[in-house]
Amino acid sequence: MRLRISILSSHVRSLSSSSLSWVSPLRYADKKPDPPSESSSSSLEARRKNKFITHVAAINLIKCERDPERALDVFNKVSEQKGFNHNNDTYSVVLDKLARCKKFRAVDAILHRMKYDTCKIHEGVFLNLMKHFSRFSLHEKVVEMFYMIEPIAREKPSLNAISTCLNLLVDSGKVDLAREILLHAKQRLRLQPNTCIFNILVKHHCKNGDVCSAFEVVEEMKRSRVSYPNLITYSTLMGGLCAERRFKEAMELFEEMISKEQLLPDSLTYNVLINGFCQAGEVDRARSIIDFMKNNGCNPNLYNYSALMNGFSREGRVQEAKQIFDELKNVGLKPDTVWYTTLMNCLCRNGQTDEAIDLLREMQETGCKPDALTYNVVLRGLSREEGRLDEALEMLKQLTSEGVRLNKGSYRIVLNALCEKGELMKAVGLMGLMSERGFWPHHATWNEVVVRVCESGKADIGVRILTGFVEMGFRPEPGSWSVVVQSMCKDRKLLSVFELLDSLVS
Structure with a gap:
């Protein structure tokens, strides 16, 4: 396949390098472009040498191109082949490539071209574009993609399209735009909201702390013939009640859901209650939810245990957090990096760093790979x-030699601690190590080190640090310059002072 793609790539490049002019979709006007002249078409046919690029091959070529402009070039060149017409899949892959790379003008041009194409376009193309535009906070474009479904796909947007659009807008806080879409769906498209759409509205009200409005939506759901509250509806309501610390009402709703609506809770529903109690400091009640789950035939999963352990960790209840960790392993669930890091953080905050280091070794032995955050927890401890x-300090050096990828925070944790403890020379050494590895101290930190080194009587070292960072493009604080100059004057090193002042002026 790679060989085939390589051959096809070279073929497309040969077309691209020809003298034939081609029309980019960026240059499309409101009407169809004029077809190429006969001489141009004949020249192109001669170059093709009977090598036809299929839709599958074109899709692979576009996917393999890292440069979005080259991908667009491929898209346009293959369409010049006699008998080749783009289909839903080729449009989908090039639009995805362009949207990911923020080539929105090109996206608009392709969409304009699609209006005149006779191939069948599916609404999934527009749902994917909605997600891309939402990711870049282009909410007006999300709405625009929804309205484009009917004229280009030549069919009414489905309930799935409405749900997707509403969900993206509500999650982004664009409630006015969401209302516009919902009104359009009711009045123009004659579509009745289903349970999924109602659930989005329930989620919106709960996120805004307006649980009363959420309950009103649920009452409307019950009156509707095409929708009825489901497990997600009740889970969202319980989450909203827990967020307002209305735990009694949340539990009453939980019981009503089981007894009256005959809906059996799943692990996600239980997790809403566990998280709610833990975040409110009611960890013991969250623990009782776990016991209730097991007694009623619902085995707690990794997320249920994780929420509970986080609750105990926040409360500083190390022993209970360790018990949950052990219980997790006893029931056959495998702890991940987040689990280990959470417990290690709890241990380090309570002065049990050695136990955290033992846990780090266990983690490595079981094949669970620590990340930079895991090591930062131990370094902080x-x-x-x-x-x-x-x-x-030794851990910083050792981990790097072992190929572990640390981040800027790893060095700053130790550097700040050295400055606080007055270990200035070690701090200077660590700053040198950081610069060698491409990590720069925060400007406030190195300014502080310069001042404190000079105040300790080591003006020469302070000057070297200051000038070194100036050469790297950092701008020292005026107070740092002042302290360095005063220190040099006290040592009667006037020549060095003048050289330093020259640096300051330049």
């Missing part, structure tokens, strides 16, 4: 404990 900063 070592930096907090008295007399263990050298261990933190």
